[in-house]
Amino acid sequence: MNIVVCAKQIPDPAEPGELDPETKTLKRDGKLILDESDMYGVEMALQLADNAGGGEVTLVSMAPDNKVDGIRTGLAMGAAKAVLVSDPALAGTDALGTAKVLAAAVGKVEGADLVLTATESSDGYTGTVPEQLAELLGLPSVTFAKHIEIADGKVKVQRQTDAGYDEVECPLPCVVSVTAGVVEPRYPSFKGIMAAKSKPLDQLALADTGLEADQVGWAGGGQEIVGVEDAPEREAGEIIEDDGTGAEKIVAYLENLKLV
Amino acid sequence: MRAQPQRTISGVDLELNEEQLALAKVVREFAAQEVAPHAERWDAEHTFPTDVVLAMGELGLFGIPFPEEVGGGGADLTTLCVAIEELAKVDQSVAITLEAGVGLGANPIYCFGSEDQRAEWLPDLVAGRALAGFGLTEPDAGSDAGATRTKAILDDDTNEWVIDGEKAFITNSGTPITSLVTVTAVTDRTDGRPEISTIVVPAGTAGFEVQPPYRKMGWHASDTHGLSFDGCRVPAANLLGARGRGFANFLAILDDGRVAIAALAVGVIEGCLAECQRYATERVAFGRAIGANQAIAFKVADMAVMADAARALTYRAAALRDAGKPFKREAAVAKLYATEAAVTVTREATQVFGGYGFIDETPVSRHYRDAKILEIGEGTSEVQRLVISRELGLPVR
Numbered sequence: 001m002n003i004v005v006c007a008k009q010i011p012d013p014a015e016p017g018e019l020d021p022e023t024k025t026l027k028r029d030g031k032l033i034l035d036e037s038d039m040y041g042v043e044m045a046l047q048l049a050d051n052a053g054g055g056e057v058t059l060v061s062m063a064p065d066n067k068v069d070g071i072r073t074g075l076a077m078g079a080a081k082a083v084l085v086s087d088p089a090l091a092g093t094d095a096l097g098t099a100k101v102l103a104a105a106v107g108k109v110e111g112a113d114l115v116l117t118a119t120e121s122s123d124g125y126t127g128t129v130p131e132q133l134a135e136l137l138g139l140p141s142v143t144f145a146k147h148i149e150i151a152d153g154k155v156k157v158q159r160q161t162d163a164g165y166d167e168v169e170c171p172l173p174c175v176v177s178v179t180a181g182v183v184e185p186r187y188p189s190f191k192g193i194m195a196a197k198s199k200p201l202d203q204l205a206l207a208d209t210g211l212e213a214d215q216v217g218w219a220g221g222g223q224e225i226v227g228v229e230d231a232p233e234r235e236a237g238e239i240i241e242d243d244g245t246g247a248e249k250i251v252a253y254l255e256n257l258k259l260v
Numbered sequence: 261m262r263a264q265p266q267r268t269i270s271g272v273d274l275e276l277n278e279e280q281l282a283l284a285k286v287v288r289e290f291a292a293q294e295v296a297p298h299a300e301r302w303d304a305e306h307t308f309p310t311d312v313v314l315a316m317g318e319l320g321l322f323g324i325p326f327p328e329e330v331g332g333g334g335a336d337l338t339t340l341c342v343a344i345e346e347l348a349k350v351d352q353s354v355a356i357t358l359e360a361g362v363g364l365g366a367n368p369i370y371c372f373g374s375e376d377q378r379a380e381w382l383p384d385l386v387a388g389r390a391l392a393g394f395g396l397t398e399p400d401a402g403s404d405a406g407a408t409r410t411k412a413i414l415d416d417d418t419n420e421w422v423i424d425g426e427k428a429f430i431t432n433s434g435t436p437i438t439s440l441v442t443v444t445a446v447t448d449r450t451d452g453r454p455e456i457s458t459i460v461v462p463a464g465t466a467g468f469e470v471q472p473p474y475r476k477m478g479w480h481a482s483d484t485h486g487l488s489f490d491g492c493r494v495p496a497a498n499l500l501g502a503r504g505r506g507f508a509n510f511l512a513i514l515d516d517g518r519v520a521i522a523a524l525a526v527g528v529i530e531g532c533l534a535e536c537q538r539y540a541t542e543r544v545a546f547g548r549a550i551g552a553n554q555a556i557a558f559k560v561a562d563m564a565v566m567a568d569a570a571r572a573l574t575y576r577a578a579a580l581r582d583a584g585k586p587f588k589r590e591a592a593v594a595k596l597y598a599t600e601a602a603v604t605v606t607r608e609a610t611q612v613f614g615g616y617g618f619i620d621e622t623p624v625s626r627h628y629r630d631a632k633i634l635e636i637g638e639g640t641s642e643v644q645r646l647v648i649s650r651e652l653g654l655p656v657r
Binding site for chain 2: 069072073076187188189190191192193194196197
């Protein structure tokens with residue numbers, strides 16, 4: 001079972017982020033870490049490969065300046081190798097452009113049975129790349145997986161819904177997006193950290209992907225960020241004094257919001 | 261007069277490498293997720309967290325400084341210090357379990373064990389599936405190892421050592437995963453001078469009894485016992501290293517342990533500094549954050565100075581060790597300064613927290629109780645001053 005996991009490297013959310021006033025996009029010139037959203041996909045892939053009794057997990061990523069710190073975390077967790085696409089022409093690439101680059105990178109991985117992604121990244125949050133990627137690869141797509149099983153050339157997915165989950169079966173190969181929090185990502189061991197630096201890391205430029213500069217970056221962007229505003233301040237909450245009817249009032253409040 | 265001791269750090273690089281930084285991040289996350297939420301309860305209930313220690317083993321922490329051929333991580337003392345420091349920021353007990361597990365547990369077997377002894381004991385110790393204790397200290401003999409009373413007599417008929425005596429304050433000696441203790445014992449006397457040797461005693465050997473845990477001032481989640489040996493028999497082949505080299509062997513591994521304890525103290529200082537930075541910013545008294553008062557702000561500033569100084573001394577000693585250069589004096593300097601600074605910082609952190617600093621649920625309160633032993637274990641501050649003054653070439657008598 002060979003599994004490809006799309007792994008995004010993002011600015012550390014623990015550090016204060018900054019927007020470029022010119023482009024209105026997040027500055028990415030500092031150190032990048034593996035997006036926590038993608039750790040669930042990496043963990044899921046490692047477990048699936050283990051359960052299948054063999055196979056490789058390959059990471060695929062696009063990042064500026066050949067940054068590899070986040071990729072190394074995934075390799076330290078146990079992925080076998082990685083493909084990284086870096087090119088100055090990729091600055092400003094939107095979600096669809098990203099999907100094109102990732103699709104080209106996935107195409108470089110031989111014998112991939114399954115492609116896993118997060119449902120969305122923690123920095124961009126468009127939540128559209130998994131489906132775009134599936135379309136570009138010509139593969140079926142299953143989204144919001146909370147559990148994945150593989151048997152008889154098919155993937156059986158518990159697909160999370162508002163009410164519970166759907167059971168979906170889909171032939172391999174396919175693209176599955178993994179919901180955050182559904183597995184517990186392992187800590188990379190020290191041996192894993194040491195091994196990660198010698199694992200194959202294939203660094204590609206845009207030209208290696210077969211894409212042209214005008215298909216990606218600012219030039220290829222089908223979207224434009226016209227303005228950025230601060231999120232509205234949270235409104236003050238409602239304080240219920242408990243005079244013996246506090247619980248009822250809270251239930252009524254939640255019912256009003258259709259939460260219970 | 262002895263040669264002038266080394267005063268510079270030229271030739272040693274104190275920058276952490278990429279793998280050490282990655283390890284620091286992983287251990288920091290592990291400590292935040294798996295240790296910090298439980299540390300107060302373990303402290304209150306005197307619980308040795310076996311599962312977390314085993315998880316530290318799976319992370320590879322107990323194997324860090326040992327070569328890959330024996331199942332280790334192939335790294336060095338600096339890297340081990342990084343892991344100990346990160347754990348100590350949130351809990352000293354798990355940090356000392358690692359420090360002693362590596363330095364006093366696995367290291368003597370690695371350094372002095374025969375091929376058979378290494379093959380039998382090392383794999384589990386290096387993988388953190390088992391722990392070992394080092395039984396040197398006795399009720400009446402600490403750093404004064406020449407006063408050792410525990411004796412081992414070779415029974416020629418059965419080819420066994422017969423051990424009798426008592427050991428005191430032995431870390432990791434009675435955990436559910438303790439596989440052995442290494443004990444020093446008098447194996448002969450020449451002109452009244454004891455010949456001290458080191459012998460491996462597997463856990464559960466008849467005549468070897470682990471006493472109930474001590475009631476300690478701190479380090480409640482660390483495992484410490486007295487040990488008693490009453491006609492305890494182990495095979496002659498359990499002699500570790502050469503006969504009569506027990507004390508010399510112990511001295512050889514002592515300097516590593518001092519640097520590792522200094523790293524633990526650095527973690528304590530860093531942990532308390534971070535707690536105080538947060539609290540001094542959040543806590544309001546007389547209409548402003550308490551950190552706006554210089555009485556508080558200067559305490560916190562002093563903590564930052566001590567953190568930097570302790571860190572520089574500790575990683576200098578570790579870097580010298582890893583570069584294969586002499587580091588005895590530097591190890592003693594680091595241990596002395598970092599541990600005394602840790603006691604000062606935990607006391608001042610408790611003061612910054614005021615009444616809350618005296619309440620068990622505040623981490624600085626636990627750090628305050630825990631820190632005192634740092635000035636005592638693995639050579640007291642007085643012993644470190646003795647080492648330093650001798651390294652300075654001062655008269656011995």
